[in-house]
Amino acid sequence: MIANPSINQPLSDQDGVMETFTYDDRIVRWFAYATMAWGLIAFLAGLIIAFQLAFWPLNLDMPWMTFGRLRPLHTNAAIFAFACNAVFMGIYHSTQRLLKARMYSDWLSQIHFWGWQLIIVVGAITLLMGYTTGKEYAELEWPIDIAITVVWVAFAVNFFGTLFKRRERHIYVAIWFYIATIVTVAILHIVNSLALPVSFLQSYPVYAGVQDALVQWWYGHNAVAFVLTTPFLGLMYYYVPKAANRPVYSYRLSIIHFWALVFMYIWAGPHHLLNTALPEWAQTVGIVFSIMLWAPSWGGMINGLLTLRGAWDRLRTEPVLKYFVAALTFYGMATFEGPLLSIRAVNALSHYTDWTIAHVHGGTLGWNGLLTFAILYYLVPRLWNTKLYSNKLADAHFWLAVSGTGIYMLSMWAAGITQGLMWQALNAEGQLTYPDFIVTVTRIVPLYWVRGIGGTLFLLGFLVMLWNMYKTIQSGQIETPKVRQGRRLVPLDRLGADHMGDQPHRVLEGLPMLFSVLTVIAVLIGSVISIIPALTVQEFLPADKTYRPYTPLELAGRDIYVREGCYTCHSQMIRVSLDETMRYGPPSKLAESQYDRPFQWGSKRTGPDLARVGQKYPDMWHYRHMNNPRDIVPQSIMPNYPWLLSDSLDFEALGNKLQVMQTLGVPYSDAEIIGASQQAQEQAAGVAARLREGGVTDPDLETKEILALIAYLQRMGQKESVQP
Amino acid sequence: MKQEVLAYFHMPQLSLLGLWIFVIFFVLMLGWVFSRLRRPLYQHLADLPLGEDT
Numbered sequence: 001m002i003a004n005p006s007i008n009q010p011l012s013d014q015d016g017v018m019e020t021f022t023y024d025d026r027i028v029r030w031f032a033y034a035t036m037a038w039g040l041i042a043f044l045a046g047l048i049i050a051f052q053l054a055f056w057p058l059n060l061d062m063p064w065m066t067f068g069r070l071r072p073l074h075t076n077a078a079i080f081a082f083a084c085n086a087v088f089m090g091i092y093h094s095t096q097r098l099l100k101a102r103m104y105s106d107w108l109s110q111i112h113f114w115g116w117q118l119i120i121v122v123g124a125i126t127l128l129m130g131y132t133t134g135k136e137y138a139e140l141e142w143p144i145d146i147a148i149t150v151v152w153v154a155f156a157v158n159f160f161g162t163l164f165k166r167r168e169r170h171i172y173v174a175i176w177f178y179i180a181t182i183v184t185v186a187i188l189h190i191v192n193s194l195a196l197p198v199s200f201l202q203s204y205p206v207y208a209g210v211q212d213a214l215v216q217w218w219y220g221h222n223a224v225a226f227v228l229t230t231p232f233l234g235l236m237y238y239y240v241p242k243a244a245n246r247p248v249y250s251y252r253l254s255i256i257h258f259w260a261l262v263f264m265y266i267w268a269g270p271h272h273l274l275n276t277a278l279p280e281w282a283q284t285v286g287i288v289f290s291i292m293l294w295a296p297s298w299g300g301m302i303n304g305l306l307t308l309r310g311a312w313d314r315l316r317t318e319p320v321l322k323y324f325v326a327a328l329t330f331y332g333m334a335t336f337e338g339p340l341l342s343i344r345a346v347n348a349l350s351h352y353t354d355w356t357i358a359h360v361h362g363g364t365l366g367w368n369g370l371l372t373f374a375i376l377y378y379l380v381p382r383l384w385n386t387k388l389y390s391n392k393l394a395d396a397h398f399w400l401a402v403s404g405t406g407i408y409m410l411s412m413w414a415a416g417i418t419q420g421l422m423w424q425a426l427n428a429e430g431q432l433t434y435p436d437f438i439v440t441v442t443r444i445v446p447l448y449w450v451r452g453i454g455g456t457l458f459l460l461g462f463l464v465m466l467w468n469m470y471k472t473i474q475s476g477q478i479e480t481p482k483v484r485q486g487r488r489l490v491p492l493d494r495l496g497a498d499h500m501g502d503q504p505h506r507v508l509e510g511l512p513m514l515f516s517v518l519t520v521i522a523v524l525i526g527s528v529i530s531i532i533p534a535l536t537v538q539e540f541l542p543a544d545k546t547y548r549p550y551t552p553l554e555l556a557g558r559d560i561y562v563r564e565g566c567y568t569c570h571s572q573m574i575r576v577s578l579d580e581t582m583r584y585g586p587p588s589k590l591a592e593s594q595y596d597r598p599f600q601w602g603s604k605r606t607g608p609d610l611a612r613v614g615q616k617y618p619d620m621w622h623y624r625h626m627n628n629p630r631d632i633v634p635q636s637i638m639p640n641y642p643w644l645l646s647d648s649l650d651f652e653a654l655g656n657k658l659q660v661m662q663t664l665g666v667p668y669s670d671a672e673i674i675g676a677s678q679q680a681q682e683q684a685a686g687v688a689a690r691l692r693e694g695g696v697t698d699p700d701l702e703t704k705e706i707l708a709l710i711a712y713l714q715r716m717g718q719k720e721s722v723q724p
Numbered sequence: 725m726k727q728e729v730l731a732y733f734h735m736p737q738l739s740l741l742g743l744w745i746f747v748i749f750f751v752l753m754l755g756w757v758f759s760r761l762r763r764p765l766y767q768h769l770a771d772l773p774l775g776e777d778t
Contacts, residue, residue: 094773097773098772098773168772170765170768170769170772172769172772172773173769174773237773238773241770241773241774242773242774245774246774247767247770247771247773247774248770251766251767251769251770252757252758252762252766255753255757256753256754256757259749259750259753260750260753263746263749263750264746267742285742288743522749525742525745525746526742529741529742
């Protein structure tokens with residue numbers, strides 16, 4: 001009901017009907033619990049894999065404990081469990097207050113919460129079981145991808161429903177960041193997850209090779225942008241002014257920060273593929289926009305820090321502010337380092353090394369972690385109507401977290417630069433100074449121990465926080481929600497021009513749907529220009545018919561390679577550089593991965609590149625190496641994979657796999673599909689015969705998974721199978 | 725290898741187009757943001773988080 005019903009008489013928002021309402025803080029408390037619980041899992045998994053690299057026996061010879069399976073669990077838990085729950089916690093709390101409205105639907109809030117936690121649990125279990133798409137940060141298989149989409153839509157409906165029933169006409173900049181997050185994550189997730197199911201928990205992506213690489217890193221880079229950056233910036237713009245009790249330093253700057261970030265970030269994905277077989281122009285676009293990102297990122301950081309002007313003295317007494325300042329400082333460091341690493345020459349040194357790991361953890365531990373801790377320290381006492389149990393413990397946590405992050409970053413910077421320089425080093429004769437890859441690994445193992453110490457400190461600090469939170473919650477109580485009053489907004493078409501103002505921007509800020517559409521357009525412009533050319537590259541570069549698709553056995557071996565997460569330590573992309581050519585062979589060509597679904601170019605070389613490992617060693621070498629790498633390379637830090645020698649391969653499933661590949665455009669004939677099982681068994685018998693010559697006595701050798709993996713490894717870098 | 729791809733690729737104008745879209749968009753945004761008429765609104769917006777008790 002409107003106070004003045006006359007449509008011809010201008011109204012103001014003050015004429016809206018006065019209503020009473022409460023906020024739903026229960027959902028905020030649930031997300032706070034989830035943030036803390038999943039943070040523990042994510043950090044613990046990270047610590048385990050950190051020590052696995054320093055001390056390989058920690059892989060325990062068990063499939064689900066190996067680095068290749070735990071590393072995706074760690075990254076997914078950190079991003080989608082810890083960080084996302086923190087984001088949801090902050091969004092549900094701040095949105096209601098900024099819009100002066102309870103969430104649109106309590107039911108949708110619960111669907112969102114429980115759906116997301118279920119996704120995390122199922123995702124963790126399936127990753128440990130080896131069900132993975134093999135695409136970094138998008139490893140979850142297709143049924144879980146669908147569940148993510150459904151739950152995300154529930155979240156979006158709930159959020160936009162709240163926007164439409166809000167009692168505050170204007171939309172604060174934090175809400176802009178939330179809108180950008182919700183719409184962009186939906187686009188990224190759906191486009192990158194397009195795949196054709198092979199079975200209930202396996203699928204092949206609709207993209208192959210370079211297309212898959214570009215789409216994946218468009219997604220991967222923007223997962224960082226729109227999961228770990230924009231929502232946290234929105235939270236920063238709400239909670240820093242709140243904690244400092246003063247308005248943001250420059251609202252103008254926050255608007256520029258938003259639009260520049262949203263527009264630019266989406267272009268920068270190709271900087272993950274510099275010096276690879278990705279077209280040069282696409283790399284250059286990625287570099288240019290990455291460097292341009294410096295400006296808005298630092299603008300945002302400065303805006304956050306200067307919001308504390310006149311309040312710096314309170315850093316001594318209020319731990320929350322200290323966390324915000326440190327988080328913003330790490331944000332500044334990470335967003336300085338990111339563009340630096342995007343410069344082609346720097347990237348030639350840093351890429352595939354631990355320098356990237358240092359950069360990532362500066363952002364996640366320093367920026368996302370500390371900002372989340374700040375919000376928890378701010379929110380938990382308020383949500384439970386009490387005071388923080390101990391400021392001293394909060395201080396202790398702060399110093400443990402900051403020093404832990406610092407030690408982590410310093411050790412990985414040193415490791416990355418050391419290893420990068422060793423890979424590139426040439427002696428007076430123009431030969432590689434360190435031709436044995438393992439030498440460049442053993443040199444940095446001590447730094448892996450140091451990294452482990454940093455991670456331990458960070459986790460210890462987190463445990464201190466959990467204890468502090470437990471005691472705080474224990475001393476608090478949940479009160480009946482406070483009843484608030486606010487006026488319902490008068491519809492835009494009934495407002496007088498004098499109230500609306502005569503500027504079109506007011507209309508824009510009052511229309512969340514239009515605003516969301518503009519955000520989507522900004523995101524799509526960069527996406528389309530980045531991705532469309534790559535998707536059409538086949539039109540200009542016809543598939544090289546001299547390369548044969550994988551045989552059924554090789555395809556099965558490739559699936560095992562993906563299942564065991566080999567891509568977490570090995571690349572399949574020889575870059576255009578002298579040292580890589582000398583070490584691995586000629587630079588990789590696009591045609592070599594034209595049938596690769598998913599692409600496995602990788603992003604880290606804890607072990608050497610494998611693009612041309614085919615026919616480099618005999619089958620027996622691989623057999624022994626997979627059983628115990630130290631049989632071949634005594635200093636190796638690679639896990640053992642004994643189950644590959646004992647587990648049997650499902651030959652009957654291969655026909656279906658080829659069928660799906662044929663549907664996706666791989667030139668398998670119908671006869672090949674029908675005879676897939678038979679052909680695979682014949683090829684397996686050939687590999688087994690060579691292994692028997694080498695002394696393997698297993699009576700059931702012909703059925704084992706290791707044969708498929710060997711067949712795949714021997715195929716790498718070859719146009720077709722050499723020894724069918 | 726890269727030259728091989730570039731030789732086949734005939735759409736480099738796309739990135740130029742994108743750059744121009746960005747530059748035009750950015751300049752318009754600056755003019756919009758720094759309009760003097762928006763100052764009172766910014767003050768109101770900047771104070772929004774401070775109005776609640778939690």
